[in-house]
Amino acid sequence: xxxxxxxxxxxxxxxxxxxxxxxxxxxxxxxxxxxxxxxxxxxxxxxxxxxxxxxxxxxxxxxxxxxxxxxxxxxxxxxxxxxxxxxxxxxxxxxxxxxxxxxxxxxxxxxxxxxxxxxxxxxxxxxxxxxxxxxxxxxxxxxxxxxxxxxxxxxxxxxxxxxxxxxxxxxxxxxxxxxxxxxxxxxxxxxxxxxxxxxxxxxxxxxxxxxxxxxxxxxxxxxxxxxxxxxxxxxxxxxxxxxxxxxxxxxxxxxxxxxxxxxxxxxxxxxxxxxxxxxxxxxxxxxxxxxxxxxxxxxxxxxxxxxxxxxxxxxxxxxxxxxxxxxxxxxxxxxxxxxxxxxxxxxxxxxxxxxxxxxxxxxxxxxxxxxxxxxxxxxxxxxxxxxxxxxxxxxxxxxxxxxxxxxxxxxxxxxxxxxxx
Numbered sequence: 001x002x003x004x005x006x007x008x009x010x011x012x013x014x015x016x017x018x019x020x021x022x023x024x025x026x027x028x029x030x031x032x033x034x035x036x037x038x039x040x041x042x043x044x045x046x047x048x049x050x051x052x053x054x055x056x057x058x059x060x061x062x063x064x065x066x067x068x069x070x071x072x073x074x075x076x077x078x079x080x081x082x083x084x085x086x087x088x089x090x091x092x093x094x095x096x097x098x099x100x101x102x103x104x105x106x107x108x109x110x111x112x113x114x115x116x117x118x119x120x121x122x123x124x125x126x127x128x129x130x131x132x133x134x135x136x137x138x139x140x141x142x143x144x145x146x147x148x149x150x151x152x153x154x155x156x157x158x159x160x161x162x163x164x165x166x167x168x169x170x171x172x173x174x175x176x177x178x179x180x181x182x183x184x185x186x187x188x189x190x191x192x193x194x195x196x197x198x199x200x201x202x203x204x205x206x207x208x209x210x211x212x213x214x215x216x217x218x219x220x221x222x223x224x225x226x227x228x229x230x231x232x233x234x235x236x237x238x239x240x241x242x243x244x245x246x247x248x249x250x251x252x253x254x255x256x257x258x259x260x261x262x263x264x265x266x267x268x269x270x271x272x273x274x275x276x277x278x279x280x281x282x283x284x285x286x287x288x289x290x291x292x293x294x295x296x297x298x299x300x301x302x303x304x305x306x307x308x309x310x311x312x313x314x315x316x317x318x319x320x321x322x323x324x325x326x327x328x329x330x331x332x333x334x335x336x337x338x339x340x341x342x343x344x345x346x347x348x349x350x351x352x353x354x355x356x357x358x359x360x361x362x363x364x365x366x367x368x369x370x371x372x373x374x375x376x377x378x379x380x381x382x383x384x385x386x387x388x389x390x391x392x393x394x395x396x397x398x399x400x401x402x403x404x405x406x407x408x409x410x411x412x413x414x415x416x417x418x419x420x421x
Contacts, residue, residue, distance in 0.1 A: 061405035106366025114349025181281035211330035265370020
């Protein structure tokens, strides 16, 4: 089958950013002075911890800067007293981008999916400690050790990468296939049963380490369908999207259309030409949303509107080893900053990030061809952030520079005006 558009790799977070990974060199398409199209709603600039919203700094942060590798970007920052929303113009068309534009959320969908699995657990419809082999007999190779549902959610399953062993597609291949749609069966079968007939081994004994991956979440989505008799999209819609009135959020299920207004994503072909890849097929777990909807989702999730305390705690619980100590991360590619460097930083569907001042954010990043995004908040919801970038490079694992600039703006309180003499 064709190469998947989304090859999600572990994300290493830098201390001063929501997300920061090393990205391959790419054309710096944003040049000149920052182009900012910002709209802010301000009630008062009351500092929340270290966060007093400097709207001018945030406006500058969201604009396109030289070297951003972005076609356009938007962001939203909220505190209990203040909402700021801003966006750049499109680097290729020059048109302003709505701060409320739609975009592909990539692996932010894992937070939605984990919510559904935990709801089903609370209802007694599945057991987090039961195995994949029990719910989906014959799906995993016989050589695999038992893997529990909880291990799928907290990235301790040891499962191989999606389509392990298949060379990364070229940008031209990604562009040519961006309208293709892949079912859960497509993704799972091609990953566990490569065309060469080999069986990709587990990376480690299930439960012994943590390693971020996406195959486990495709299998968890298949379990959702198995125990409910409904599609993944139907369950997410009925349990999360519709109750929260996320009117601009949808599980695409192969619908390639991009709602308007849209943040356009781009890929640069081998001739250097930018290709709009906003419309794409993706796979059965793909979600399109907006910054206001993601802000509403994370607010409802953290405040307990979607999950009872026992299940919600699973999302914030990094796994422990047999002695009660934090589990080690598999390598140095992720969970590599902060005081707990080298230990597990993912709960069920969420990841923790510690900022330089000690503030801990929880949330999720996402990448699709042409898109990079993130939604994070403090657990008490005193700070909430959403960003989305329409990338202009095929390297979708890289951190958008706007995420770093937003955090820098948030960590620097607004300067008081100098009194006139």
